Amino acid sequence: MSLSPYLAKKSYLIDSALAEYLPPEDRYPEVIYRAMRYSVLNGGKRIRPVLMLAACEAVGGEAESILPAACAIEFIHSFSLIHDDLPALDNDDFRRGKPTSHKVFGEAIAILAGDALLTLAFETLVKTEVPPELLVKATARIASAAGVGGMIAGQVADIISEGKEVEPETLEFIHRNKTGALIQASVYCGGLLGGGTPQQLQALDFYGEKIGLAFQIADDILDVGEEGKATYPSLYGLEKSKELARQTVDEALAALADFDEKADPLRALARFIIERKA
Amino acid sequence: MSLSPYLAKKSYLIDSALAEYLPPEDRYPEVIYRAMRYSVLNGGKRIRPVLMLAACEAVGGEAESILPAACAIEFIHSFSLIHDDLPALDNDDFRRGKPTSHKVFGEAIAILAGDALLTLAFETLVKTEVPPELLVKATARIASAAGVGGMIAGQVADIISEGKEVEPETLEFIHRNKTGALIQASVYCGGLLGGGTPQQLQALDFYGEKIGLAFQIADDILDVGEEGKATYPSLYGLEKSKELARQTVDEALAALADFDEKADPLRALARFIIERKA
Numbered sequence: 410m411s412l413s414p415y416l417a418k419k420s421y422l423i424d425s426a427l428a429e430y431l432p433p434e435d436r437y438p439e440v441i442y443r444a445m446r447y448s449v450l451n452g453g454k455r456i457r458p459v460l461m462l463a464a465c466e467a468v469g470g471e472a473e474s475i476l477p478a479a480c481a482i483e484f485i486h487s488f489s490l491i492h493d494d495l496p497a498l499d500n501d502d503f504r505r506g507k508p509t510s511h512k513v514f515g516e517a518i519a520i521l522a523g524d525a526l527l528t529l530a531f532e533t534l535v536k537t538e539v540p541p542e543l544l545v546k547a548t549a550r551i552a553s554a555a556g557v558g559g560m561i562a563g564q565v566a567d568i569i570s571e572g573k574e575v576e577p578e579t580l581e582f583i584h585r586n587k588t589g590a591l592i593q594a595s596v597y598c599g600g601l602l603g604g605g606t607p608q609q610l611q612a613l614d615f616y617g618e619k620i621g622l623a624f625q626i627a628d629d630i631l632d633v634g635e636e637g638k639a640t641y642p643s644l645y646g647l648e649k650s651k652e653l654a655r656q657t658v659d660e661a662l663a664a665l666a667d668f669d670e671k672a673d674p675l676r677a678l679a680r681f682i683i684e685r686k687a
Numbered sequence: 688m689s690l691s692p693y694l695a696k697k698s699y700l701i702d703s704a705l706a707e708y709l710p711p712e713d714r715y716p717e718v719i720y721r722a723m724r725y726s727v728l729n730g731g732k733r734i735r736p737v738l739m740l741a742a743c744e745a746v747g748g749e750a751e752s753i754l755p756a757a758c759a760i761e762f763i764h765s766f767s768l769i770h771d772d773l774p775a776l777d778n779d780d781f782r783r784g785k786p787t788s789h790k791v792f793g794e795a796i797a798i799l800a801g802d803a804l805l806t807l808a809f810e811t812l813v814k815t816e817v818p819p820e821l822l823v824k825a826t827a828r829i830a831s832a833a834g835v836g837g838m839i840a841g842q843v844a845d846i847i848s849e850g851k852e853v854e855p856e857t858l859e860f861i862h863r864n865k866t867g868a869l870i871q872a873s874v875y876c877g878g879l880l881g882g883g884t885p886q887q888l889q890a891l892d893f894y895g896e897k898i899g900l901a902f903q904i905a906d907d908i909l910d911v912g913e914e915g916k917a918t919y920p921s922l923y924g925l926e927k928s929k930e931l932a933r934q935t936v937d938e939a940l941a942a943l944a945d946f947d948e949k950a951d952p953l954r955a956l957a958r959f960i961i962e963r964k965a
Contacts, residue, residue, distance in 0.1 A: 498795050528835075540819075541818075545813045545819045552809040565718065569718065
């Protein structure tokens with residue numbers, strides 16, 4: 410299948426839903442709503458929510474029925490970028506060519522806009538119209554992946570490793586948690602909310618783990634030359650890293666062996682992740 | 688009834704549950720777990736979770752069965768204090784006589800510890816063993832109260848009002864949202880998770896709104912003399928503020944008219960809120 414029209418259609422759906430679930434900017438105190446919209450509605454690739462919708466469809470679910478959950482994932486991703494960019498953390502002035510939140514709104518509002526998006530994620534997630542026991546499970550999994558069971562643990566490990574020699578185990582811990590956990594949870598919860606069977610969910614969980622890792626190796630390869638950060642190319646060299654990324658994607662694809670053609674977007678997304686140029 | 692033994696018993700229960708639901712400190716990366724425990728396990732008064740347990744009991748529920756939800760509320764409260772104290776916000780070096788999180792762990796870890804507690808709140812909330820449709824409702828209400836539907840909107844309004852002449856409506860907006868919304872949600876969700884009827888929940892919601900407001904007026908009265916902040920005494924004078932606090936508590940008590948003696952702790956808590964000395 411060709412991925413481009415699928416990506417275009419799904420990211421259009423997601424962008425429309427994001428604009429709908431973000432509070433309007435014309436209420437007091439306006440600045441926080443402006444800051445939230447500034448960081449979310451920025452033309453991002455929406456990889457995580459697209460993966461969630463694709464996993465939902467792979468088990469026979471209706472992608473449009475879980476759009477609130479897909480928005481929740483993107484709100485969490487936006488929150489993490491705003492806080493990562495803060496002066497006390499990565500101190501980045503630009504993200505994708507636009508000034509970062511704290512450069513536009515000041516540090517206080519940037520911190521609070523991140524906090525607001527994290528809470529909005531859970532508020533939006535539970536609007537998904539699926540049986541409540543599935544929502545409770547998805548909330549538990551997503552909260553764990555976003556918190557010290559995942560993203561935040563990875564971020565902390567990254568911070569305390571900066572400028573140090575890093576063991577392969579530490580690099581894997583950082584990647585598995587900082588980026589991998591939320592990608593894996595997006596895939597898993599897409600299948601869960603789409604009504605997947607336990608066997609399907611287990612396969613999707615494995616697929617999600619592998620593409621989370623492949624995504625990060627690919628990111629490291631794209632970032633070759635960045636200083637002071639532990640990366641796959643700095644530990645293993647460029648060729649070996651490319652080989653590792655391909656192997657990891659093959660493992661992800663193998664996990665989908667028992668799925669029919671409804672999983673073709675997931676298959677194409679796995680390949681896209683290591684072939685993308687940005 | 689005498690409130691002291693009730694408060695002592697409930698805060699003991701809550702402190703034990705908090706220590707249990709916080710991740711242990713002996714796993715990598717340790718510093719984030721230490722920072723989370725440092726801010727939560729600090730001998731706080733646990734007013735919000737005690738109110739939640741008391742509301743649960745007022746409708747005939749079992750307080751111990753909703754301890755995860757009570758911990759979730761306290762995790763959100765702790766998150767908000769850590770972020771409020773940051774240099775970019777209130778820039779406080781001490782809280783209750785102890786150095787603030789960012790003074791002990793640095794700004795990056797303090798920001799991430801707040802984020803981690805906010806996600807842990809939702810992870811812990813959904814561990815409460817009640818029917819999942821109640822958990823979904825409680826998650827929606829608590830997320831809204833913690834986010835731009837409450838606490839964060841109040842915090843932003845407070846920041847942008849600093850050093851300015853403040854209208855009574857703005858002061859009420861700040862108080863209703865910054866402190867009031869989470870207190871009100873604690874009471875409401877205690878009743879909801881305890882199995883309260885729609886009428887009981889409506890009464891508890893009103894009670895919660897009023898004591899949230901009384902709590903903040905009382906805080907303002909205790910803080911008389913603080914510079915540059917809009918407060919009830921600075922707008923209305925000390926005597927009129929005390930009168931307002933008493934009136935507000937009377938309204939809260941009136942809302943409980945149809946409850947039996949199981950609501951006596953809620954009644955005593957309403958009085959305690961304006962009589963406390965710290």
